[in-house]
Amino acid sequence: MGNRRRVAERRKTTPAMVGGVIAVVVGGAGIGAYALYGGGAAADDRPQTTAARGPEKKTGPLSAAEVQTTAEGFLAAWQQGKPAEAAAATSDATAATGLLTAYAKDAYLKDVTLTAGTAAGDKVPFSVKATVSYKGLTKPLAYDSTLTVVRGATDGEPVVAWHAAVVHPDLKDGDTLVTGESGTPPVKALDRNGAEMATATYPSLGPVLDGLREKYGATAGGSAGVELRVIRGKESKKADLSDKTLVELSKGTPGTVKTTLSPSLQAAAEKEVSRTDRASVVVMRPSTGEILAVANSNRGFNTAFLGSLAPGSTMKVITSSLLFEKDLASANKPHPCPKTFSYGGWKFHNDKDFEIKGGTFKASFARSCNTAFISQAKKLKDSDLTQQAQQVFGLAMDNWAIGVPSFDGAVPVQTAAPMGASLIGQGGVRMNPLNMASVASTVKAGVFHQPYLVSPDTDHRKLATASRTMSASTLSQLREVMQYTAAYGTAAEAMAGLGPDYGAKTGSAEVDNQEKANGWFTAYRGDLAAAGVVQAGGHGGDTAGPIVASLLKAGS
Structure with a gap:
């Protein structure tokens, strides 16, 4: 009896959700007939025929009518101040009821007008106009949002896929709106x-x-x-x-x-990222750790400080310092760079399967040869790269205090093929431009200085430190290979004219289901260091490189 009652109750509430729009009845005729003829108490005494069990779960693509009717019903109930009815038309009635109720009671939003736009498949854009009214104070609110119609998990009926962003695009699930x-x-x-x-x-x-x-x-x-x-x-x-x-x-x-922001460099950074979609950049001072500029194409999320992205070959700066310390590479000694190298069950490739015959490690670094690094994986402990990142470069310990929220990188201990991939900035390694600008800064300064946006003197907070520094030999070789890359390698075109006191490294990080790699670039010049990423941009030298180089030049 319970299932039949729920179906019948759902049918009764549908017209109220759309203000009496007759189109809703069309898609529900089968449900209405079942509720009318099969819903009596005596039905429990009859054999359980297919009809008595109710309609089978609906499957298949949604029709345009289903999308439109569901969207209109949800928006009408919301606009009429009926949060429970609107929530019943979503995939998560509990969460939706709470947020839609708070929309009026906690956010003090009234006179809500919702206008649906033209559907694109299962997505329906809509505009919102409302008034924020609190203790005699009022102001208008207007914004655009989008909802998506899907089939419900239980019965396959069309419902609005519930996420807090439906109510306002700045909301994440679990967030609330409050006026006061x-x-x-x-x-x-x-x-x-x-x-x-x-x-x-x-x-x-x-x-x-x-x-x-x-x-x-x-x-x-x-x-x-x-x-x-x-x-x-x-x-x-x-x-x-x-x-x-x-x-x-x-x-x-x-x-x-x-x-610590520089007005001239911040203005220049804003200009640079505005020319490219999904670009982020950070500029800092190696000698102190002061952050001089931070900018993102996407102004709603600070990817430059909070991004968690595979850094690709820019990670080779850290890996190279490890190889130098372990005496597994030397800048000017011969080093293998085959077309491919297999490790841990994976076959690793260079870009377009190039190889360098009889070349030095410096040549491999400058051309960003993946196999030059993967070939040394079997000689390393699984924890070596993690310890190098933490102990020398101050990364991945979750203890940076820059003055605003930030992510200080992740270099997890991995084994087999993922460990090999982490040597070239893939696998589980995650960074952002702030982290990679700090890496270049550490090379330039010779010691890690935690980046900061607000001076620690302001609130007497303690900045993160590294437990050790690189040896003089390691530091000298690292600067040499980065300078060579800036002058003659994959970074040369972007860094042209900025030498000789400079160094750079490019990177391209592959991302699943993304046609082009994320383009990375980190570099220093004088007492400036910078790093940038252009997501889905392709080669870092061509995309992030010009952004970083322009800012290094502007800050001189």
Whole structure:
């Protein structure tokens, strides 16, 4: 009886969800007939025929009518202030009910108008207009979002695939919208010269300013205003995402936080990444660790600080230092670079299967020969690369404190083929431009200086340190191979005219189901170091290289 009641109840609520739109009835005729003729109490005494068991689970592609009807029903119920009805049309009624209820009760959003756009397959774009109204303060809110219609897991009926981003694109699952007096006063970020740095001038700084507010808002001397904010949930906090202001109803009094950013380099970085999709870059000072610029094409997420991407051949800087220390390579001695090399059951290739016959390690590094590194894997312990990254380069210990949320890399201990892959920046190795700029800085300075955006003197926090430095011989050889790469290798075109006090390494990191590799580039020049990535850009020398080189030149 329970199954039949649920089917019947679902049929009864459908018209209310779309405000009486007759099109909804068309797709549900079979369900309506079952509920009418098979729903009496006596039905339990009859044999269980196929009809009595109810319709079989629907499968197959969704029709345009199913997509439209489901989307309209969901949006109509939401607009009418019926969160439970709207949630019933989703794949996760519990989560949807909570967030849609909070939309009115906690976010204080009223006069909601939802307008569906033209569906593209199973995706339906829609626009949202509403009013934020809190204790006599009101401001309009307008944004665009998208929903996706899928078949329900239980009965195959069309439902809206539930994610918090349906309600607002800045929401991640588990996040909420709240309007009220902000618990954290706003902050005014200052550059290294004391001038304000706002997103109107520096669009990439949105996530950075959010992070500064979260870290220093309570202590920077400001007072809170009234705002509509995205409050991050457990999973977002694990990903180091900061709360985000969507609408400011009344201004608080901002405190001030001085950063290490250079206004000229930040402006140049913003300009460089704006020319390329999915580009990110960081510039820092090797002698101190000060971060001078950070910019991303995608202004909604700070890939430069929080990205977790395979760094490709830029990782060979760290691996080379390990090989030099272990006496498994020497810059000017012969070193194998065959077309392919098998290790741990995998066959590793060079780009277009090139080989270098009778060449030195310096030549292999400059041309980014993968097999020159994989060929040494069997002579290394599984933990060697991890320890080198941690002990010499200060990476992958989850202890950086730069002043805003950041990720300090991952170099897990691996075995067999994945260990071999990690030597060339694949496998489980994960980095971002901040990490790789720090790697170049360590080579230039000869010692690891943890990068920072806010001086540790501001809040007396302790910066991360490395437990040891490279030997003089290792450091000298590492600088030599990076300089040779900048002058004659895969980085030469991008670094042209910037020598002689320079060094660089290119990288291309393959990504599953992505046609082009992520292009990486890390380099130093004088007392500047920088690194960048262009996701799905291809060879790093052609994509990230010009961005990095331009900033090294601009900072001189």
